[in-house]
Amino acid sequence: MNRFVAEGIAAEATEGKKVVYCGRRVEGLELRDQIEHLCGEHLARVTKTNGREEITTVSGGRVIFAASPSRLRGHTADVVFIDYSADQGSLSQEWLENAVIATATGGSVIRA
Numbered sequence: 001m002n003r004f005v006a007e008g009i010a011a012e013a014t015e016g017k018k019v020v021y022c023g024r025r026v027e028g029l030e031l032r033d034q035i036e037h038l039c040g041e042h043l044a045r046v047t048k049t050n051g052r053e054e055i056t057t058v059s060g061g062r063v064i065f066a067a068s069p070s071r072l073r074g075h076t077a078d079v080v081f082i083d084y085s086a087d088q089g090s091l092s093q094e095w096l097e098n099a100v101i102a103t104a105t106g107g108s109v110i111r112a
Helices: 003-014 025-042 089-102
Strands: 018-022 043-049 052-057 062-066 077-082 103-111
Touching: 003 018, 003 025, 003 052, 003 062, 003 077, 018 089, 025 043, 025 052, 025 062, 077 089, 089 103
Parallel strands: 018 062, 018 077, 077 103
Antiparallel strands: 043 052, 052 062
16 A cells, blocks of 8 residues: 555545545555554554444544445545445446545545
8 A cells, every 4th residue: 555645645644534435445444554553642542343444543534444335324424535446347336336425525535
C-alpha cells in the first residue's frame, strides 16, 4: 500500500473526518496497520468485529474499511477512497455508485 495514501487517510481521520476505504481485504489490512501506527497518540479505538473493521481517533474521526460495495450502505463520509483493487472489473461501477451516495455534501470521492 502506498504510504502517501495511508498518511493522507490518517491525517483526515485525526482532523475529525470520516473516511471510508473501499478495497480488497488484503490491501485494507495492510492499510489499517499503517494508519494505526500513523495515528499514534490520536488513536482512540480499533474495531475488528464480525467483518467490520474501523479505526476511531480521539478527535472523533473514523476510518471504515469496506471490502464490498454493500458495506457502504448506511454510511455518510467526508472522504470515500476507492482503491485500485476495487476499481477493476465488473464491480467498478457498483463501487462508484455506492461511493457517490455515501459521500457527504462537500465530501470527495478519490479513485487511486
